[in-house]
Amino acid sequence: MTFDARDPEALGRFWAELLGYRPDPPPEGFDTWDAALDAFGVPPERRDSAFAVSDPDGAGPRLFLQKVPEPKTEKNRVHLDVNVAAGLARDERRVRVAEHVQRALRLGATHVREVDEPLGYAVVMLDPEGNEFCLQ
Known part of the structure; x- marks a missing residue:
C-alpha cells in the first residue's frame, strides 16, 4: 500500500508505531540505509524521498511512503x-x-x-x- 506524503519518514514512523510495524531494514549487504544509498548513487538531498514499514509477522500489508510536493487536498478514496x-x-x-x-x-x-x-x-x-x- 502506498501513501503520498510530505514527510515520508515521519508519517511512516507514525504508522509503524500505530500498527506495531517496523521500518524496513537496508538491503542485504548494507549495514545502514545511508551506505546503501551511497552505493546506489542517491544524492543526499533525495534521501528523504521514501520510507517503508512492514508487519514483523508478515501478516499485514507493507506501507510505502513516497514524498510528493503537493499537500493532501481531498478526502481519501481508500483508507x-x-x-x-x-x-x-x-x-x-x-x-x-x-x-x-x-x-x-x-x-x-x-x-x-x-x-x-x-x-x-x-x-x-x-x-x-x-x-x-x-x-x-
Whole structure:
C-alpha cells in the first residue's frame, strides 16, 4: 500500500508505531540505509524521498511512503480500517477502540467522529498528514 506524503519518514514512523510495524531494514549487504544509498548513487538531498514499514509477522500489508510536493487536498478514496477489537462484544469493543483512539492521539492523529451503527462501531481519525483511517 502506498501513501503520498510530505514527510515520508515521519508519517511512516507514525504508522509503524500505530500498527506495531517496523521500518524496513537496508538491503542485504548494507549495514545502514545511508551506505546503501551511497552505493546506489542517491544524492543526499533525495534521501528523504521514501520510507517503508512492514508487519514483523508478515501478516499485514507493507506501507510505502513516497514524498510528493503537493499537500493532501481531498478526502481519501481508500483508507485503512485498523481492527483493534476483533471478536469483542459491543461494550468491550467500544472500550478497546477508545484506548486505541487515545494512543493514536498521543502519536499525532486527529479525532474526526464516531460511527455507531447496527453493523459496527468505529472512530474516524486523521493521521498527522490528514489521511483518514478508522479504528474499529
